[in-house]
Amino acid sequence: MSVRKELKQKGKQSLKKHYLIFAAVCLISAFLASEFKGSLTFSTLQSFDQVLEDPSEAMVPKRSVGWEEILEESPAFMRTKGVLSDVLNQATSDSILVTAAVSVNSLAGTENTEIFCLILAGAIGLFAFWFFIQNTFSVILRRIFLEGHTYERVPISRFLYLLRIKKWLRTSWIMLVKYLYHAFWSLTIIGGVIKHYSYFLVPYIAAENPDITARQAITLSRKMMKGHKWECFLFELSFLGWNLLGALTLGICSIFFTNPYKTAVFTEYYIRLRHAAKEAQLSNTDLLNDDYLYEKADPLILMEKYLDILDIMETPAPACPEIPGFRGFLARNLGILLFWGKQEKEYERFQGLQVKNRELSEALNGQVYPTRLYPIPQEKRRGQIESLHFMRQYTIWSLIVLFLGLSFLGWLWEVTLTLITDGEFINRGALNGPWLPIYGSGSILILTLLYRFRKNPLAEFFAAVLLCGFLEYLASLTLEITSGGMKWWDYSGYCLNLHGRTSAESLLVFGVGGLTVVYILAPLVDNLLHKADQKLLKFICLILLTLFCLDLVYSQVQPNAGEGISAMAETKNLLMQFRY
Structure with missing residues (x-):
C-alpha cells in the first residue's frame, strides 16, 4: 500500500470515530471564514429565477465591490490585466485586507469626527475578531483533529484549549506572523505558492506547542517540509475529485465529508512528517513535546496525576440535592433557577462536579486526552476552566444579562459592518435603542427550551436551527403586520x-x-456573574430591563425606520456578503 493510500485510510478511520465533532469544527471554521471559505456557497446562492428576473440584483462578492470602489478613481492601481495583476489580486484576496482597505476608504471620506471615531472603533473591533478568532481558529481545529487521532473522544471543552493554557494571544501572534510572511511572499511570482507549502505545518506545530515562538514555528515548518513540498502539492491534488464534487453540490459535500476527511488525512500527514523529523534529529524538534497526542500515557502515570478522581470513582456517588416544587421543574427541564439560594447553589455545585468528574474519569481511563499532562503548566487556570461545564442552570439575572448583552452585541455587529462599508452610522433594528432582540431572545430560547439537548451537540445544533428559524420567521411576519407591510430584512x-x-x-x-x-x-x-456583587447586579439588570421595556413600548408607536433600516433594497445582502 502506498503512503498516500495508507494516510487516507488512517484519516477515514479517524473521521469515522469522530465524525460529528470533526464535521462540526470544520463547519464552524467555514462559517468564520477561517478555512473552507467556499463551502457555504449553497447558503448564499440566489435562485436562478431571481437572477433571470433581475440580473442587476445578482449577488456580487463584497470583496470585489470593495476594491473597485477604492481603486476606480486611481488608474495607476488598476489590476485587470497581466500576470502582475493576477499575482496582486491573489495576494490581496483575503477578507482582512479588504476590510482594512474599505475601512481606510470610509475614514478618508468622512468629515464628521464622531462618525470617524465610530468607524475607527468598528475597524479595530473587526480586526480584533480576525486576529483572535478567525486567524487562530485553524489551530484549535487541528488540535481537535490531533487528539482525535489517538483518543476515543474529544470533549467540547477542547475549543477552549488555548484559553486553558493561557496561550491564546501567543498563538494569535504566531498565525499573524505566518499570514504576513505568506502575504509578502505572494507579491513575488511563485513565492506565494512555495511558501504556502513551506508554512503548511505551522498550525499543527502551534496546536501541539502553543508556547513556541512565531519564528521557531515557521522555521521548524520550513525544515520539516524541505523535500516534501512537491509531495504535499500532489497529495492536495489527489483530492481534486472531491473538490469538484463539492463544487457541483454547491459546497454540501464539502461540509459533510470532504472538509473533515481532508483535514483528518493531512493530520496523519503531519504526524508522519513529525516522526520523520524526530528520527532525523532536525534542530528544534524537541519543541514538539506533546507526546501524549500520539500515544496514550502509561496507566501508572495517569493514576498518579488523577489520584483524586480515582478516590472519587471508588467512593459511592452522593445523592443529588433536590429543589422542590415548580422551582425544581424549571431547573430540571429548562435549566432555570428562579432563586440563587442554598438549595440552588448545592444543586448547581453537584451538577458541575458531575460533569467535571466524568470528563476527568475519561482521561484517567485513557478515553480522552489527559489535560493534566499538558507540557505547559496550567495549575492556576485549571479550576476556572474546568468549571465551565455546559450542563448548568442559569438564574433569572444571568438570563437577563445574557439577553440584553447578546442583543447589544448583535446590534453592535450590524452597525459596525454598516459603518465600515458605507461610512455612516445606521441604527439597525426596529427598536430605537442599541439592541436587536432577535439575537438575545434566540440565545435565551436555546439555553432554556433546548436544555435537554445539550448532552448531544448535533441534536442541539439542529434544534437551534429549527427553533431560531421559526423565531426569525415569526418576528419578520409580526413586524410586517404591525408596521403596515414594512420589512426589516428580506432574503x-x-x-x-x-x-x-x-x-x-x-x-x-x-x-x-x-x-x-x-x-x-x-x-x-x-x-463572572456569580462572582459579582449580587445586589448591584440586580439593580443594574432592573435599570436596563426597564429601559428596554420603555423602548419596546415607544417603538410600537415610533418604530426605528428609514433608509438602510427598513428600506432593505440597498443593504439586504450586507451581512451575508461581508464574509465572502
Whole structure:
C-alpha cells in the first residue's frame, strides 16, 4: 500500500470515530471564514429565477465591490490585466485586507469626527475578531483533529484549549506572523505558492506547542517540509475529485465529508512528517513535546496525576440535592433557577462536579486526552476552566444579562459592518435603542427550551436551527403586520429561503452561534456573574430591563425606520456578503 493510500485510510478511520465533532469544527471554521471559505456557497446562492428576473440584483462578492470602489478613481492601481495583476489580486484576496482597505476608504471620506471615531472603533473591533478568532481558529481545529487521532473522544471543552493554557494571544501572534510572511511572499511570482507549502505545518506545530515562538514555528515548518513540498502539492491534488464534487453540490459535500476527511488525512500527514523529523534529529524538534497526542500515557502515570478522581470513582456517588416544587421543574427541564439560594447553589455545585468528574474519569481511563499532562503548566487556570461545564442552570439575572448583552452585541455587529462599508452610522433594528432582540431572545430560547439537548451537540445544533428559524420567521411576519407591510430584512432570492423571512444562511448563523453561546459564552458569563456583587447586579439588570421595556413600548408607536433600516433594497445582502 502506498503512503498516500495508507494516510487516507488512517484519516477515514479517524473521521469515522469522530465524525460529528470533526464535521462540526470544520463547519464552524467555514462559517468564520477561517478555512473552507467556499463551502457555504449553497447558503448564499440566489435562485436562478431571481437572477433571470433581475440580473442587476445578482449577488456580487463584497470583496470585489470593495476594491473597485477604492481603486476606480486611481488608474495607476488598476489590476485587470497581466500576470502582475493576477499575482496582486491573489495576494490581496483575503477578507482582512479588504476590510482594512474599505475601512481606510470610509475614514478618508468622512468629515464628521464622531462618525470617524465610530468607524475607527468598528475597524479595530473587526480586526480584533480576525486576529483572535478567525486567524487562530485553524489551530484549535487541528488540535481537535490531533487528539482525535489517538483518543476515543474529544470533549467540547477542547475549543477552549488555548484559553486553558493561557496561550491564546501567543498563538494569535504566531498565525499573524505566518499570514504576513505568506502575504509578502505572494507579491513575488511563485513565492506565494512555495511558501504556502513551506508554512503548511505551522498550525499543527502551534496546536501541539502553543508556547513556541512565531519564528521557531515557521522555521521548524520550513525544515520539516524541505523535500516534501512537491509531495504535499500532489497529495492536495489527489483530492481534486472531491473538490469538484463539492463544487457541483454547491459546497454540501464539502461540509459533510470532504472538509473533515481532508483535514483528518493531512493530520496523519503531519504526524508522519513529525516522526520523520524526530528520527532525523532536525534542530528544534524537541519543541514538539506533546507526546501524549500520539500515544496514550502509561496507566501508572495517569493514576498518579488523577489520584483524586480515582478516590472519587471508588467512593459511592452522593445523592443529588433536590429543589422542590415548580422551582425544581424549571431547573430540571429548562435549566432555570428562579432563586440563587442554598438549595440552588448545592444543586448547581453537584451538577458541575458531575460533569467535571466524568470528563476527568475519561482521561484517567485513557478515553480522552489527559489535560493534566499538558507540557505547559496550567495549575492556576485549571479550576476556572474546568468549571465551565455546559450542563448548568442559569438564574433569572444571568438570563437577563445574557439577553440584553447578546442583543447589544448583535446590534453592535450590524452597525459596525454598516459603518465600515458605507461610512455612516445606521441604527439597525426596529427598536430605537442599541439592541436587536432577535439575537438575545434566540440565545435565551436555546439555553432554556433546548436544555435537554445539550448532552448531544448535533441534536442541539439542529434544534437551534429549527427553533431560531421559526423565531426569525415569526418576528419578520409580526413586524410586517404591525408596521403596515414594512420589512426589516428580506432574503428574497436567496437559495432555500422561506418567503424571504428566513434562509439557509441565517439558519447556519443561528446554529453555529447557538452552539457557541451554549457551550462557551454563556458559561463564561455566568461564572463572572456569580462572582459579582449580587445586589448591584440586580439593580443594574432592573435599570436596563426597564429601559428596554420603555423602548419596546415607544417603538410600537415610533418604530426605528428609514433608509438602510427598513428600506432593505440597498443593504439586504450586507451581512451575508461581508464574509465572502
